[in-house]
Amino acid sequence: MEFIIPIKGAVKFNITLDPTVWIFDDRRIDLDEFFAGEYVYKDELVEYTKVTSAHWSREIIEGSTVPPTLKSEKKFERTKLLTSTFGVELKPFILNAEPREDATKLVIETIEDEHSFLLEDLDSLLLKFSHKGKPLREDGPVHVLKKDGSNINTPIKNVTAFRIE
Template identity: 85%
Template sequence: MEQIIPIKGAVKFNITLDPTVWIFDDRRIDLDDFFTGKYEYKDELEEYTKVTSAHWSREIIEGSTNPPTLKTEKKYERTKVLTSTFGIELKQFILNAEPLNDATKLVVETTDGEHTFPLEELDSLLVKFSHKGKPLSEDGPVHILKKDGSNINDPVNNITAFRIE
């Protein structure tokens, strides 16, 4: 099975996606938390600003100090990566390919046929790339899930390409 998925069609840039590296992406979403309602959306810029501001304030007040080692947090994160189910939002990748102005739909090509979504629905689509810490090797490399959970038991799978029309 091919792990690389192209985004092609009515786009300014044909790009390819490699889902095997998304496990290291900070934009990944823990789908177990997402579909049980425990997930909190975090604005990356806002989080970065808060952390930087707190660090700057501490250095001004206390002076520069070396941070303590965070071995337990690193161990927890490693365990979570090896046991959780993860996904990522599809919209950001489609927008990076820059769909042309006349493009209106996303066609998901699979080994079983095609599935069509209007481009306006990109906000509602997630790409699942791992299940319980393992890549989706049998019917993957990714699955398409709707954020409302309506197709969680019957996702779009066996995906070979994303085509913009």
């Protein structure tokens, strides 16, 4: 099985995706929390600005300090990575490929068949890349899920490519 997925078709840039590295991506979403309704969407820019502002204010008031090493926090994060189910949003990858202005749909190619979605519906799609800490080797490399959970039991599996038309 190939773990690289191309984005091709009516795009300015043909891109290849490697889901095996997304476990280290800050954009990953814990799908267990997401579908249980416990996930809180965080805007990366807003979060970065808040953290940076708080750090800057603390340094002005208290002076520079070396942050403590929190071994228990690191151990918890490592355990979570090895036991949770993760995914990422599909939209940023498609937008990076820069679909042409005349493009209207996304075709998800699989080993068996094809599934079509309007480009307007990109916000509703997630790519699941791990299940309980393990990559999707049998029927992966990704499963395509809808954010509303309507296909959580029957995701699109065995994805080979994303084609923009």
